[in-house]
Amino acid sequence: MSRPAVRRRPAADAASITLGTILDAVPFACAAFSRGSGALVAGNRCFFDAFSALPGHRERDPLLAALGAGPPADGAEVRAPHSGHWYALHWRPLSLEKGEVELMTAVDISERLKALDTHKHQQEKLLFTSRLMSVGEMAATLAHELNQPLAAIVNYLNGSLRLVGQAGGPAQVERALLAARTQAEHASAVIARVREFVRAREPKRDAHEIGTIAGTVLELLRLEAERQQLCIELALAPGLPAVFADRVMVEQVLLNLVKNAIEAMRGVPGGQRELRIEGRVNLDDEVEVRVLDRGGGLSPAESEQLFSPFFTTKSDGLGIGLAICRSIIEYHEGRLFFEARPGGGSVFAFTLPRAEGRI
Ligand SMILES: Nc1ncnc2c1ncn2[C@@H]1O[C@H](COP(=O)(O)OP(=O)(O)O)[C@@H](O)[C@H]1O
Ligand SMILES: [Mg+2]
Incomplete structure (x- = not known):
C-alpha cells in the first residue's frame, strides 16, 4: 500500500526560513526582498552585520536610498555611510513558492579598492x-x-x-x-x-625659515647680482611660518630660480631690471615662495616644455635646473609652477608644507 502523498502546507514563514538558512551559508551580505512590496523577506548574518545600522534596512527602497543607490541595478558600487565600506550590489530575480523576490548580494570591495x-x-x-x-x-x-x-x-x-x-x-x-x-x-x-x-x-626634513634660506641664497648670489647691477628685493610676509623641508634642497631650488631670473634679464637695461622674492601663506595654507623678474617671459610653447629635462634656450644652458627643482618640490609635497608676470617678465613659484604639526 502506497503511502498517501502528504503534501504539507508550508508554514507561514517556511520559505523565508529555508531561504534564510541558505543565505546564511553565503559568505557575503545577501538578502531577498519581495518584488512587489519591497519588504525584506530574508537576510543572512553578514547582511544584518553590514546594514542593520542603516535606517530602513528592512525595506528595499529605503535601504537603497540610504546607500545612495538608485533602483536595483546590477553591479552598482555603493558606499555605506555608517561604516565607510564600499559594496558592489548585484540583483537576481528568484521565484519562490511564496512569491517573486529579488535577491541582493553585497560584496564588500573596500579592500580591493x-x-x-x-x-x-x-x-x-x-x-x-x-x-x-x-x-x-x-x-x-x-x-x-x-x-x-x-x-x-x-x-x-x-x-x-x-x-x-x-x-x-x-x-x-x-x-x-x-x-x-x-x-x-x-x-x-x-x-x-x-x-x-x-x-x-631620505632627505633630512626639519623646520626651516624661508628668511634664512633666502638669506643664504642671496649671499651666494651677491657678487653676481652686483656684477649685473641688480638689487634683489626680499619681501616676506610678516610672521611667515617655518616650512617642513630639507634646507639644502630648498636652497638649491631657490638658487636655481633666482639664477634663471638673473639670466632672463641679461639683455634688459639696468634700470628696468627688477628681481623680487616674495613669501606668503597661500589659500591652501601652504607657504608659497615666488621669484619675480622683468625678463622676456616665456611663450606658451616654451612654458609647456619648461620642466622637461634638457630643455634650454641658452647657449650655455644644461636645461636640468627646473627639472631637478620640480622633482625636489614634488618630493616635499609641494608644487612648482610658472606664471606670466603682469607688466612683463616671469613668476616662478613653489609651495611647501608648513612645519607646524609635522615635527
Ligand atoms: N625666469 C625665466 N624667464 C624666462 N625663461 C626662463 C626663466 N627660467 C627658466 N626659463 C626657461 O627655461 C629653460 C630651462 O631652465 P633650466 O631648467 O633652469 O635650464 P637652463 O637654465 O640650464 O637653461 C631656460 O633655458 C629658459 O628658456
Ligand atoms: Mg637654469
Missing part, C-alpha cells in the same frame, strides 16, 4: 622616481666629475687665505676669496646632497 589605490599610488611614485632617476643619473655623473676639483679649490683657497692673513693682504682679496670659498663649499654640499638623493636616501 584600497589595493587598487595603493597600486596607483605606487605607480605614481615609480613614475616620480623614474623621472628623478634620469635627472639623477646625470647628476651623479656631474657630481663625480665636479667633486674632485671642488675639493681642490677649497684647499687652495684655504691656503691663500692663510697667506693673506700673514701678509696683512688687501681686504678686497680676502673678501673675494671668502666668497669663492663659500661658493665652492656650497657647490660641494649640493653635490653631496645630490649623491645622497641618487642613492635614494
Whole structure:
C-alpha cells in the first residue's frame, strides 16, 4: 500500500526560513526582498552585520536610498555611510513558492579598492622616481666629475687665505676669496646632497625659515647680482611660518630660480631690471615662495616644455635646473609652477608644507 502523498502546507514563514538558512551559508551580505512590496523577506548574518545600522534596512527602497543607490541595478558600487565600506550590489530575480523576490548580494570591495589605490599610488611614485632617476643619473655623473676639483679649490683657497692673513693682504682679496670659498663649499654640499638623493636616501626634513634660506641664497648670489647691477628685493610676509623641508634642497631650488631670473634679464637695461622674492601663506595654507623678474617671459610653447629635462634656450644652458627643482618640490609635497608676470617678465613659484604639526 502506497503511502498517501502528504503534501504539507508550508508554514507561514517556511520559505523565508529555508531561504534564510541558505543565505546564511553565503559568505557575503545577501538578502531577498519581495518584488512587489519591497519588504525584506530574508537576510543572512553578514547582511544584518553590514546594514542593520542603516535606517530602513528592512525595506528595499529605503535601504537603497540610504546607500545612495538608485533602483536595483546590477553591479552598482555603493558606499555605506555608517561604516565607510564600499559594496558592489548585484540583483537576481528568484521565484519562490511564496512569491517573486529579488535577491541582493553585497560584496564588500573596500579592500580591493584600497589595493587598487595603493597600486596607483605606487605607480605614481615609480613614475616620480623614474623621472628623478634620469635627472639623477646625470647628476651623479656631474657630481663625480665636479667633486674632485671642488675639493681642490677649497684647499687652495684655504691656503691663500692663510697667506693673506700673514701678509696683512688687501681686504678686497680676502673678501673675494671668502666668497669663492663659500661658493665652492656650497657647490660641494649640493653635490653631496645630490649623491645622497641618487642613492635614494631620505632627505633630512626639519623646520626651516624661508628668511634664512633666502638669506643664504642671496649671499651666494651677491657678487653676481652686483656684477649685473641688480638689487634683489626680499619681501616676506610678516610672521611667515617655518616650512617642513630639507634646507639644502630648498636652497638649491631657490638658487636655481633666482639664477634663471638673473639670466632672463641679461639683455634688459639696468634700470628696468627688477628681481623680487616674495613669501606668503597661500589659500591652501601652504607657504608659497615666488621669484619675480622683468625678463622676456616665456611663450606658451616654451612654458609647456619648461620642466622637461634638457630643455634650454641658452647657449650655455644644461636645461636640468627646473627639472631637478620640480622633482625636489614634488618630493616635499609641494608644487612648482610658472606664471606670466603682469607688466612683463616671469613668476616662478613653489609651495611647501608648513612645519607646524609635522615635527
Ligand atoms: N625666469 C625665466 N624667464 C624666462 N625663461 C626662463 C626663466 N627660467 C627658466 N626659463 C626657461 O627655461 C629653460 C630651462 O631652465 P633650466 O631648467 O633652469 O635650464 P637652463 O637654465 O640650464 O637653461 C631656460 O633655458 C629658459 O628658456
Ligand atoms: Mg637654469
